């Protein structure tokens with residue numbers, strides 16, 4: 001599996017493209033605005049064919065360019081069903097600094113499901129807390145976890161927005177703490193980390209049963 005990443009847009013979203021070297025099939029994760037030119041350029045330069053656009057959750061900084069990228073590549077859009085309404089009904093322009101085009105997801109990401117194209121294998125973990133339908137994507141063979149806005153280096157996603165839940169976040173982070181220390185974590189914002197590096201506060205949280213303030 002080949003992977004490339006770029007920091008994109010007003011909220012510095014980490015956008016990723018994963019591809020299979022042999023079949024040239026690719027998927028994009030969290031196409032924030034403006035991702036289209038970068039995605040198109042990389043696909044053309046590397047002879048990759050985009051099959052799927054995955055949103056780790058439905059916030060505008062993780063799906064803003066879904067519609068345009070889908071239109072130009074023919075890729076399908078995937079999201080957890082509990083966050084699908086955020087893609088079909090994005091916030092009105094007065095709530096966001098950019099106009100966010102709606103898009104229609106065709107693929108449902110479900111707990112225990114798997115995204116598979118060639119050698120690309122991503123296990124879907126439903127990890128609510130930041131939103132109802134937040135997911136993490138586990139590339140087990142590569143030892144990588146795409147954690148969206150659930151787990152960041154040194155912190156976790158907000159739970160005070162609509163659909164957020166502190167209790168659900170504790171459970172979801174507790175689940176991530178069950179992975180081995182070397183698992184590399186690629187969050188939706190900010191630098192990469194590893195489960196082992198976050199373990200001190202994750203273990204504290206699991207013991208206390210509440211989020212660190």
Ligand SMILES: [Zn+2]
Pocket residue numbers: 057059130149157
């Ligand atoms: Zn978010």
Ligand SMILES: [Zn+2]
Pocket residue numbers: 011013059061062149188189
């Ligand atoms: Zn975000």
